[in-house]
Amino acid sequence: MAEAAASELPASWQVILWSELLAKSRPGLSYENAADWARISAPRLLIDAEARHIQISGAFADIQLRAEAQEIALRQVAAYAHQGAILEQAIPYGILVQCETPPDQKAKLYQPLRQQPLPIIHPFQL
Numbered sequence: 069m070a071e072a073a074a075s076e077l078p079a080s081w082q083v084i085l086w087s088e089l090l091a092k093s094r095p096g097l098s099y100e101n102a103a104d105w106a107r108i109s110a111p112r113l114l115i116d117a118e119a120r121h122i123q124i125s126g127a128f129a130d131i132q133l134r135a136e137a138q139e140i141a142l143r144q145v146a147a148y149a150h151q152g153a154i155l156e157q158a159i160p161y162g163i164l165v166q167c168e169t170p171p172d173q174k175a176k177l178y179q180p181l182r183q184q185p186l187p188i189i190h191p192f193q194l
Contacts, residue, residue, distance in 0.1 A: 089158045097157060102150035102181060106142050110149070110180065115141045117173055125169075148177030156182045163187045 074083040106115070118141035135143075155162055155178070164186055168174045171190040178186045 084158075089154050092158055093154050094157060097150075097153055099147065099150050102153070103143065103146040105181065106146035106149065110142070110145050114145050114176060114180070118144050118177070121170065121173060145177055145180075148174070149179075149181045152178030152186050153181040155186060156184065160184075163189060165189050165191060167192050 077083065115138065119137040122137040122140055122144075155164065164178065166174060166188050167190070171188075175186075175188045175190075178188070
């Protein structure tokens, strides 16, 4: 899918699959380590805000969840933080184009395990 769209992007842009970034990541930069961080050290405000979003957004209304919103939120915080750290290592001067909602809340989730803030553009934010 991404490879098919690559021909329509500007010549200087690269399409990189997430699996390629993960394969190049340094040891210790794993989801499991991010999950441990989230359980022990993540700011509760991040987890609580994500849990509220899961509960009230209706985003998961058609999905039978296997865990409570708080546990799902904790996993989400870990996943986003892990992604932010991987992006910093692989593409230190990259800019993320993101369309998830709520944009300000989702943008915060990428930051905790990074040394420098990840610049994020929200093209659909009005």
